Every structure is written in structure tokens, then in C-alpha cells.
Amino acid sequence: MRTNVEILPVSPLITLVATSFLVAAAAQTPAAPPALDQLRKGYGRAIDKVDTEYVAARRKGVQAYLNELAELEERFRKAGNLEGVLAVRREKERNDLPASGSDNGASGERLTRLRRNFARAAATLEQRRDADRLRWGRAYLERLAKLKAHLTREGLVDAALAVKDEEEKIGAVVAGLSRTAKAGEEKEARGPRRGKGWTSPATGMEFVWTEALNCWVGKYEVTNSEYRVKEQAHASKAYRGHNLDDGRRPVAYVTWRAAQAYPRWLTDREHKTGKLPNELQYRLPTGKEWMTFAQCDDGRKYPWGRRWPPKRGRAGNYRDDKTPLGGIGIEDYQDGHVASCPVEVSWENPWGLYGVGGNVWECTTKAPLGPFDAWRGGSWSSGDQEWLQCSARFTDSAPSQLYNTGLRLVLSP
Structure with a gap:
């Protein structure tokens, strides 16, 4: 081109x-x-x-x-x-x-x-x-x-x-x-059909039908472009000179309350225009739902599998020796990214979901449309073995905005 x-x-x-x-x-x-x-x-x-x-x-x-x-x-x-x-x-x-x-x-x-x-x-x-x-x-x-x-x-x-x-x-x-x-x-x-993927008419956000959860799960983390359909002035900024703000990178600097408000806004918009059936709604995943699509129903300890450390470049966008944070990242691991990366290249799990581990922390709730539960999945700045397990939970719900917190949506009845 x-x-x-x-x-x-x-x-x-x-x-x-x-x-x-x-x-x-x-x-x-x-x-x-x-x-x-x-x-x-x-x-x-x-x-x-x-x-x-x-x-x-x-x-x-x-x-x-x-x-x-x-x-x-x-x-x-x-x-x-x-x-x-x-x-x-x-x-x-x-x-x-x-x-x-x-x-x-x-x-x-x-x-x-x-x-x-x-x-x-x-x-x-x-x-x-x-x-x-x-x-x-x-x-x-x-x-x-x-x-x-x-x-x-x-x-x-x-x-x-x-x-x-x-x-x-x-x-x-x-x-x-x-x-x-x-x-x-x-x-x-026509709206979403069970067993088929769905694309949000308002944002272009893609969803994958997930039979184990009886709902659609966001194929990618919410991107800057998708988030700015609602918040036009939002900036994910840069970290130590490394850009986090490109349209296809995951949105960052998102608070828990902002993460909760976004799917409510999207649901309301598509209901009003008649593009989403009234019985369906966008929302944040619950902690249990997140664990299910992170483990892919096989009990894996990490989003990429059962073994540590992950294979080079085949597990997600995590902290390696190129990450601009100092210290030591995952031993002998290179993912090719200095900071956040476009969501399409953030590693695909067996269920067709990208970036479930790494790139940005994803916000979850205790129940559908319920209160805050935790941030899950680690980010591009995460390198500690403990924090990269599927069970790891970052529970700070304070309204402080961070360079590595974002969100993924689900669509459900």
C-alpha cells in the first residue's frame, strides 16, 4: 500500500x-x-x-x-x-x-x-x-x-x-x-448469533463466542481507538519515551470506575440505535469468567501453559530485558516489544483470545455488573513468576491511573 x-x-x-x-x-x-x-x-x-x-x-x-x-x-x-x-x-x-x-x-x-x-x-x-x-x-x-x-x-x-x-x-x-x-x-x-463471532457496530470491537461461558468474550483488549469513540480526549501517553497511545495498542491509564463506565455507555448507545438486542449487554468479565478463558478449561497455571519460564516470544507481551523499567525481566525471554504492543500481536491463546496474559492488566468484577474484584493477567511491565500465574490478582481499586491498566469486555444476556 x-x-x-x-x-x-x-x-x-x-x-x-x-x-x-x-x-x-x-x-x-x-x-x-x-x-x-x-x-x-x-x-x-x-x-x-x-x-x-x-x-x-x-x-x-x-x-x-x-x-x-x-x-x-x-x-x-x-x-x-x-x-x-x-x-x-x-x-x-x-x-x-x-x-x-x-x-x-x-x-x-x-x-x-x-x-x-x-x-x-x-x-x-x-x-x-x-x-x-x-x-x-x-x-x-x-x-x-x-x-x-x-x-x-x-x-x-x-x-x-x-x-x-x-x-x-x-x-x-x-x-x-x-x-x-x-x-x-x-x-x-440481526444482532449476535450464538456460535458466531460479533463485531460491535459502534466501535468495531471484535468478540469471540465462548461456549464454556455462554457469552462472547472480547477477542482483544479494548484499544485506544475503541475507547476514544467514547472519550475522544483520552491519551494513553508514553512511558519513558515509548509510545502507548497508538490506535491499536490497548488503552491504558484507565481507572476502575472508567473501566466500569465504558461498557455501560457502549450498551446504552447500541440499544438506543437498535443495533444490539435489549436482552444483551456489554460488561467487564467476572474474576471467575476471566480465569475460565485464561486457563482454557485445562487447568493451566499460566496463560501460556503449565511450565516456567515461558518459551521465548510464545507467551505474550511481558517484561524482558528491553522493558524500560530497570531490573531483570523473565529469564531468557524476548517478545520483541519494549512497552505495550498492538493487540493483534499480543499472543493468541487456544480459544482465539489475544493478550489474556501481558500487555495490560485487565479489570474484573465480583459478579456480572458487580463491584470491583481485581486486575488480572499481568502486563508488559510484569516479570515476576508469581504475578504471571492465572490466579494472580492485583486488588488495588483506588482511582489512581496507571500506565499498564486496561480492560477487556464480554457480551452476555
């Missing part, structure tokens, strides 16, 4: 909207009433603002994706994985956005996950842009209808016909946007 965002694929609907507006603007004639010109210019300014904001956000997303690819290429290089390095370089040269990876092996799987997440984020941006265009288009049509009626009452038939012509052009654009929005709403309205 080249860095020039303009080469990214553009949907036919985008082309229709842009073309229709240009045609409408070019269709001005001396007979067009001044009031129509004024309305048209106001509409044009509104659409220009929407498109400018979209392009800026898209460029930012592309750059974030390129940064993630660079990190992945560096990890492959350090691991001596030539196929992985070449696969990432091919990805950087793409000028399209395929739905899935074509490379085989672990490198292809990782690229597929990164590409899928980027595609989902890009689709969300397009949906927001189209929703804004639809809103402005409908408002413009309302004003055109009022102007047409006024001109007709005044006997200015030719001027009213010019407004009618504008109505028809913009009406076609609005109709197309409405059909697209309705199709998306119908797809989302």
Missing part, C-alpha cells in the same frame, strides 16, 4: 455523490434565482467540510496502518523470517485493499488481521462520512422544497423549475445514500 491515500479504492457511491454535486454546480444558468445559488453554495461548503475531514482521517488511518506494517516487518526481521518480511513489503506496495491475505503461514495470518482491521476502520469512516452527507442532503432538500413553493406562489415559474431540477439531482444522491445506510442497518440489526 503506497503512502498516497488518493490511490486507495473509491466506492461507486462516492463517485456518484461527487459527480452529482459537480453536475449540479455546473448546471447553474442565468435563470437560476439568487436564493438557489445561495443555498447551493451553503450545501457545497458543508459537503466540502465533510469530505475534507474524511480525507484527513483516512490519511491518518493509512499512516497508522503503515506504522503497524513497519513494526511487523521489524519483528519478522529480528526473527529471521524472510517470508514474513517479503510479505509485509508486498503489502506496502499494494494499491488496493483485498478482503483477506493471500500469503500462507503465520505471516499471512498476521497480515490478514492487520488488513482486516484497517478495512473495518476505513469502512467506519466511510459510513460516518456518508451519514453526514445524507444529513446535509436531506436538509438541503427541505430548503429547496420551501424555496420552490415560495417561488411558485410568487408566480416565478421558471425559477421554480430551476429549483425543481436541483431537487431531482440531489434527490438521486440522497436516495443512493439512504439505500446504503438502510442496507447497513439491516445487516447490523
Whole structure:
């Protein structure tokens, strides 16, 4: 994928909207009433603002994706994985956005996950842009209808016909946007299905159906991007110069109360929009639930298995000799990360969940929607054997915000 965002694929609907507006603007004639010109210019300014904001956000997303690819290429290089390095370089040269990876092996799987997440984020941006265009288009049509009626009452038939012509052009654009929005709403309205994964319509957060718990568990820890859908100004900052704030890194500096408030907000938002059935809700996992998906029903002592120390780079993002905390990390362990890492590369357990051990501590409750229980799972700064056991619990519920505390959600009845 080249860095020039303009080469990214553009949907036919985008082309229709842009073309229709240009045609409408070019269709001005001396007979067009001044009031129509004024309305048209106001509409044009509104659409220009929407498109400018979209392009800026898209460029930012592309750059974030390129940064993630660079990190992945560096990890492959350090691991001596030539196929992985070449696969990432091919990805950087793409000028399209395929739905899935074509490379085989672990490198292809990782690229597929990164590409899928980027595609989902890009689709969300397009949906927001189209929703804004639809809103402005409908408002413009309302004003055109009022102007047409006024001109007709005044006997200015030719001027009213010019407004009618504008109505028809913009009406076609609005109709197309409405059909697209309705199709998306119908797809989302189906809601989660037992045995199938689920993606939060509001945030793009992925969930894995977990039969042992009869609920969906967050595939990843909540990311900075997902958290900022609610708290736009939130910053996970940096630790000793090492960035913790990238969009796909786990959100940090989260208090117990903030962790509790986030799933309540998300549930309320998706209930109100009809995108989540009322009988389901997002929440923090209980301590017992967390233990179940950490141990994967096989009684393992650590999230990665039964033995200490973990195998190099095959257990999660923990404290090693690169972690900027001083002291000694896990003996003979390297995970390739200095601080927190993108959630997609935080190690996958047998149930398809990432980062259950390491990356950031995860907040749990004593009961569903109940009071605070503990922070679980350790973090990128954890290296003590005792703290890396599945049974380890960090029980400080004080509202102090830390560089290594975050959250994972579950979705349940």
C-alpha cells in the first residue's frame, strides 16, 4: 500500500455523490434565482467540510496502518523470517485493499488481521462520512422544497423549475445514500448469533463466542481507538519515551470506575440505535469468567501453559530485558516489544483470545455488573513468576491511573 491515500479504492457511491454535486454546480444558468445559488453554495461548503475531514482521517488511518506494517516487518526481521518480511513489503506496495491475505503461514495470518482491521476502520469512516452527507442532503432538500413553493406562489415559474431540477439531482444522491445506510442497518440489526463471532457496530470491537461461558468474550483488549469513540480526549501517553497511545495498542491509564463506565455507555448507545438486542449487554468479565478463558478449561497455571519460564516470544507481551523499567525481566525471554504492543500481536491463546496474559492488566468484577474484584493477567511491565500465574490478582481499586491498566469486555444476556 503506497503512502498516497488518493490511490486507495473509491466506492461507486462516492463517485456518484461527487459527480452529482459537480453536475449540479455546473448546471447553474442565468435563470437560476439568487436564493438557489445561495443555498447551493451553503450545501457545497458543508459537503466540502465533510469530505475534507474524511480525507484527513483516512490519511491518518493509512499512516497508522503503515506504522503497524513497519513494526511487523521489524519483528519478522529480528526473527529471521524472510517470508514474513517479503510479505509485509508486498503489502506496502499494494494499491488496493483485498478482503483477506493471500500469503500462507503465520505471516499471512498476521497480515490478514492487520488488513482486516484497517478495512473495518476505513469502512467506519466511510459510513460516518456518508451519514453526514445524507444529513446535509436531506436538509438541503427541505430548503429547496420551501424555496420552490415560495417561488411558485410568487408566480416565478421558471425559477421554480430551476429549483425543481436541483431537487431531482440531489434527490438521486440522497436516495443512493439512504439505500446504503438502510442496507447497513439491516445487516447490523440481526444482532449476535450464538456460535458466531460479533463485531460491535459502534466501535468495531471484535468478540469471540465462548461456549464454556455462554457469552462472547472480547477477542482483544479494548484499544485506544475503541475507547476514544467514547472519550475522544483520552491519551494513553508514553512511558519513558515509548509510545502507548497508538490506535491499536490497548488503552491504558484507565481507572476502575472508567473501566466500569465504558461498557455501560457502549450498551446504552447500541440499544438506543437498535443495533444490539435489549436482552444483551456489554460488561467487564467476572474474576471467575476471566480465569475460565485464561486457563482454557485445562487447568493451566499460566496463560501460556503449565511450565516456567515461558518459551521465548510464545507467551505474550511481558517484561524482558528491553522493558524500560530497570531490573531483570523473565529469564531468557524476548517478545520483541519494549512497552505495550498492538493487540493483534499480543499472543493468541487456544480459544482465539489475544493478550489474556501481558500487555495490560485487565479489570474484573465480583459478579456480572458487580463491584470491583481485581486486575488480572499481568502486563508488559510484569516479570515476576508469581504475578504471571492465572490466579494472580492485583486488588488495588483506588482511582489512581496507571500506565499498564486496561480492560477487556464480554457480551452476555
